[in-house]
Amino acid sequence: MIFRPKYITFDCYGTLTYFRMHEMALDMYEGQLPTEQLRQFVRDFNAYRLDEVMGDWKPYADVLKSALERACKRHGLKYRDEDGQKYYDAVPTWGPHTDVPHPLTRIAKHIPLVILSNAMNEQIHSNVDKLEAPFHKVYTAQDAQAYKPRLAAFEYMIDQLGCAPDDILHVSSSPRYDHFSANDVGIKNKVFVNRGHEPTPNAAYSFTEIRDINGLPALVGL
Numbered sequence: 515m516i517f518r519p520k521y522i523t524f525d526c527y528g529t530l531t532y533f534r535m536h537e538m539a540l541d542m543y544e545g546q547l548p549t550e551q552l553r554q555f556v557r558d559f560n561a562y563r564l565d566e567v568m569g570d571w572k573p574y575a576d577v578l579k580s581a582l583e584r585a586c587k588r589h590g591l592k593y594r595d596e597d598g599q600k601y602y603d604a605v606p607t608w609g610p611h612t613d614v615p616h617p618l619t620r621i622a623k624h625i626p627l628v629i630l631s632n633a634m635n636e637q638i639h640s641n642v643d644k645l646e647a648p649f650h651k652v653y654t655a656q657d658a659q660a661y662k663p664r665l666a667a668f669e670y671m672i673d674q675l676g677c678a679p680d681d682i683l684h685v686s687s688s689p690r691y692d693h694f695s696a697n698d699v700g701i702k703n704k705v706f707v708n709r710g711h712e713p714t715p716n717a718a719y720s721f722t723e724i725r726d727i728n729g730l731p732a733l734v735g736l
Contacts, residue, residue, distance in 0.1 A: 516735040519701050520547075520681035521650070523671065525662070526631040527605075529532065529687040529707050530614050530727070531641045536560070538601060546591060559585040564690065567632060567661035574634045574655070575602040605633070606640035613726035618647035621731055626650035630671045632661045632691070650673070663695040672699065685730065689715035705733065 527533045531636055539556045547555055559616060562581035586593040618627060629652045631638050647714030651674070655661040658670035679700035686692035687709040696704055697719045704721040708714060716719060722733060 516667060516733065517683060518734055519683035519703060520677055521675055521683070522621065522730075522734070523628040523629050523630055523682050523684045525609075525686035525688055525692050526633065526638065527627050528709060528711060529685060530610055530629075530645055531608050532611050533711075534604070534608055535563075535601065538566050538604060540639065542597060542600075543591060544636075547589060551589065555585055555589050555591075558588055560675050564663075567655070568664065569660065571655060571659040574632070574637070575599065577661075598633075602637075606637045607643060609644040610646070613728050615646035617727045617731050618645060621734065621736055622648045625734060626736060628671070628675065629653065630662065631655070632666060633666075662691045665695055665699050668695055668699045668701070683734065685727075687721070688712055693719050693721060705730065 516632055524530055534612045536556050539559055543552060543555060543569070550558045559581055563577060563714065566577045566581045568708045575598070579595060579600045581591040581599045582601065621627065627647065627649045629649055631641065631652070633658050635654055638652060642652055644648055653671050653674060655667060658667045660666035661672065662668070680702060682701050683705065684692065684696045684701050685705040685707060687707040689706065689712055693704055693706060693715050702720060704719065706715060706721045706723045707727065708723055714723065724730060
């Protein structure tokens with residue numbers, strides 16, 4: 515079924531921008547842990563990042579450093595603050611998945627595109643420029659003073675756009691950070707981009723699944 519929304523809203527990192535955090539962790543600690551434990555370290559680092567954004571807002575550098583320190587402690591590795599900073603500094607250098615620029619540019623001619631991202635303002639615009647498509651608005655956790663999956667982040671975006679949840683089509687590759695919360699704030703129209711880094715959400719969350727952004731134009735009649 516084709517749905518033409520007032521806005522298409524996107525998660526950025528992982529959905530549009532190729533999120534290289536796991537690759538950095540593997541490279542940084544290769545040789546310090548057995549292979550399977552290193553893979554578990556990456557999973558734990560991911561889990562701690564989610565846990566770190568569930569409370570009051572704090573700068574994203576603090577989120578990364580605290581999550582990395584907790585993962586290192588769990589696996590008996592030495593934590594260095596400068597290692598945490600390397601992750602933060604790398605984020606603005608990352609570019610898009612190869613399937614992203616062309617279909618987004620095509621859609622943007624007809625429907626305003628919006629980003630809601632767990633980023634700092636000093637980071638996100640470098641990543642957005644690399645997407646090569648015009649965005650109507652870019653909102654960050656710093657703007658909202660709340661990270662996804664907290665509902666306050668989505669409420670901030672909806673308030674800023676001055677629209678109803680029904681006016682939005684939200685697109686993300688992350689059920690945990692995006693789809694569950696989007697559903698809870700009343701966004702009924704959702705697209706799950708199955709990049710393979712999170713399991714497919716329960717069908718009760720009413721989403722359409724696509725493999726990559728090339729599948730998005732057809733869902734909005736383009």
